[in-house]
Amino acid sequence: MRGSCLCGAVAWEATSPLEVLHHCHCSRCRKHHGAAFSTFGRFRRDGFRYTRGDDRVKSFRSAEQIERTFCGDCGSSLEFRVAFLPDVVWMAAGSFDEETTVKPDAHIFATSKASWFDITDDLPQYEGYAPHP
Numbered sequence: 001m002r003g004s005c006l007c008g009a010v011a012w013e014a015t016s017p018l019e020v021l022h023h024c025h026c027s028r029c030r031k032h033h034g035a036a037f038s039t040f041g042r043f044r045r046d047g048f049r050y051t052r053g054d055d056r057v058k059s060f061r062s063a064e065q066i067e068r069t070f071c072g073d074c075g076s077s078l079e080f081r082v083a084f085l086p087d088v089v090w091m092a093a094g095s096f097d098e099e100t101t102v103k104p105d106a107h108i109f110a111t112s113k114a115s116w117f118d119i120t121d122d123l124p125q126y127e128g129y130a131p132h133p
């Protein structure tokens with residue numbers, strides 16, 4: 001999978017397959033994405049790299065164990081780094097530049113969802129993170 005930010009300054013690639021996609025309804029994702037929820041896809045950290053503009057990537061620690069990266073020029077969301085999951089990288093699915101047949105399989109932090117948004121599909125909803133395989 002390859003991806004990039006809105007302005008194109010930053011591009012990335014992951015050589016391992018996209019494993020899962022989750023919709024996150026936590027209030028921090030809502031702020032960061034400016035939307036009802038975020039969608040992040042998980043890849044192995046091994047094989048992930050920035051192919052362009054890694055010097056433009058900024059990061060913000062949104063919680064003790066969580067660091068979010070984004071393009072310093074256009075603000076596009078990129079990584080969601082979890083300190084206690086060092087082997088994986090979660091990438092903002094909106095940055096994907098290639099098609100995938102993987103579909104989201106969970107709503108996480110569903111109890112924090114925006115009051116103005118209704119979840120209308122049948123995917124499992126978790127109060128916190130989904131159980132990791």
Ligand SMILES: [Zn+2]
Pocket residue numbers: 005006007008009010071072073074075076
């Ligand atoms: Zn950008």
Ligand SMILES: [Zn+2]
Pocket residue numbers: 024025026027028029030038109
């Ligand atoms: Zn979230």
